[in-house]
Amino acid sequence: MDVLKKSIIFVGGKGGVGKSTSAAAIAWKAAAAGFKTLLISTDPAHNVGDIFSRKIGGEIKEIAKNLHALEIDPAVETDKYIRSVKANIKGAVHSHMMEEVHRQLDTAKASPGADEAALFDKLIHIILEERQHFDKLVFDTAPTGHTIRLLTLPELMGVWIEGLLEKRRKTNANYTQLLNDGEPREDPIYDVLRERQERFSKAREVLLDDELTGFIFVLNPERLPILETQKALELLHKYQLHVNTLIVNKVLPEEADGAFLKERKKHEKQYVKQIEETFPKQQLIYVPLFSRDIVDKQHLTLYSEFLQ
DSSP: OGGGGSSEEEEEESTTSSHHHHHHHHHHHHHHTTOOEEEEEOOTTOOHHHHTTSOOOSSOEEEETTEEEEEOOHHHHHHHHHHHHHHHHTTTSOHHHHHHHHHHHHHHTTSTTHHHHHHHHHHHHHHHTGGGGOSEEEEEOOSHHHHHHHHHHHHHHHHHHHHHHHHHHHHHHHHHHHHTSOOOOOOHHHHHHHHHHHHHHHHHHHHHOTTTEEEEEEEOSSHHHHHHHHHHHHHHHHTTOOOOEEEEEEEOOTTOOSHHHHHHHHHHHHHHHHHHHHOTTSEEEEEEOOSSOOOSHHHHHHHHTTOO
16 A cells, blocks of 8 residues: 555545544554554544553553554534634733623634634644654544545635735735824734644645645445545545545455355445446555454454555
């Protein structure tokens, strides 16, 4: 898998296809090869802790040699995000207005997209700052729709903030003309927006850098995962995010016995053929359905042997 050579790997896919297991196996393989690896779960279900049979939580924790893990809690990150916004506007808003501004911000915590904005802020921090401490970052993302919104936010937020900056520039220019002293006014809000724009831009550069970042989608040889994966890849492609590797997970082994499994295997071959026809440009990695769940390091090692 060429994608395993990348420094940053995002693993996405429909819920229930084995995304977290695949991400854990990729991280496990990288750590075993001697790379200091950070496995990050952005999926609220947080299956990573279950796979390693231990509590991980919101702080980076070493779980094996060369392997660290982190589970990002969107609710906790949203609280941190709102607190940081309050801190940023302190001094930029008149004191008699602060109570109302804080009330509005607290209300915004429950608004649609607040969790994603906070999660994205954490993601940027990991990509731009935390990456310096690790050889590889492996992201286990939430189900497909969430992943797409998360990965396309740098461009969307960049455009949005550019619009806000333009409005601030016009407002400041009008103030300067009104005051008639020709001196530009200090604007802390403009400075905060500018700083955020620069961070979004840097994050987007990293996501678009094929030398640094790779994207993997996991799917099962079934109708709905195939359709959902196809739509996801087409949408990400529009944002110049190209998924070149697919893990086809839970493929029935050839030695599957019994009338039921043989019939199921025959049915499955039609979907395998459909996958090959639908994704001719992607590298396809086939991982069999194991007789038991992947719940320990021995099983992860077994799984990772198929990631060649």
